[in-house]
Amino acid sequence: MNTGGLNTSWGVRSCRFVGQQLACLERWLCVPPQASLPPRFMIQVPEKNLDYRTRLQHSSSFYPSLESSTSFKVHYNNRILFIADLQWKNVSGRLLKKWEGTFNMDTPWLYLYATHKFHQFQRSAFFTTVELTVGKAFVLKGLILELYCKDDNAEKEGRVEIRTSTTTYLRASTINRFMKGFLHSQNEITSLWSQLIKHEVLLENNEHTKFLRFRLTSAKKEFNLTASYCHLEVPRKSNISTSVVWTDHKNPPLVLRFEAQLEEVKKEKMLYQKRGTLLFRFALCNKA
Secondary structure: OOOOOOOHHHHHHHHHHHHHHHHHHHHHHOOOOEEEEOOEEEEEEHHHOEEEEEEEEEEEEOOOOEEEEEEEEEEEOOEEEEEEEEEEEEOOOOOOEEEEEEEEEEOOOEEEEEEEEEEEEEOOEEEEEEEEEEEEOOOEEEEEEEEEEEEEOOEEEEEEEEEOOOOEEEEEEEEEEEEOOEEEEEEEEEEOOOOOEEEEEEEEEOOOEEEEEEEEEOOOEEEEEEEEEEEEOOOOEEEEEEEEEEEEOOEEEEEEEEEEEEEEEEEOOOOEEEEEEEEEEEEEOOOO
16 A cells, blocks of 8 residues: 555654554553552461461552551461551541541550541641550550640630540640730640649730730749840930849749949030939838
8 A cells, every 4th residue: 555655653653652642641540549459477387386377468559549558567476466557547627637547556565556646727736646555565545645736827726635535634725826026925834743833934025115924823833923124215225124033932022123323414525423312122021
């Protein structure tokens, strides 16, 4: 047949290449949504009464959600020496990112079971929970760790709690606000071995004024430190003051104050005069 000078071999190779690609695509589409990897290792010596087997199995699924499962087992003479299982899944939605997982380990000496949940309901905030159960060597049932973090531009917040269904071992929280020339931090912590302790820091830094407040309080004691600085151009004057108050339920409050002032009185061509004042107070107040 006359081809009119056309190269038919190039067309045959092109059709063959397209057919190969279509076959690969067909095989890829037929791959099941679950894959499994089960390697095994085994040693048997009947004369020595030895039977050792190890098995590692992993499977993953991609529909309707991303899930993964891994297990590892060790058998020795018909006895299970070690079992470990790890499972996790991603059940995130359009507005909520959510991951969940479990870990299980069993040996003749120790049993461990842990669950983990991670929720990110905002781009700047997430919440995670870990629950732990331990048995055999020592017993610990339902220990829960909760952690919450938020980072939203000028405000940062965090909370942590360690507890069981009946006992709270540790609870702590912090809230921090940042702005230009401004900081406010509030913190609280309580535990099974100590009472509630509150901590607060307030800091302001402007062009003419500076202010600091530090407060530490508990059920029976309180420490309060306040310091300020102020500067005025007209009339030209600077003030510094510091106050410390210590309160204890067993003793009278202890108060310590320090104040200083520097003022420009005259500023002339041949005369320049300033006046300074220093005040120190120490008060031991009696109880009412």
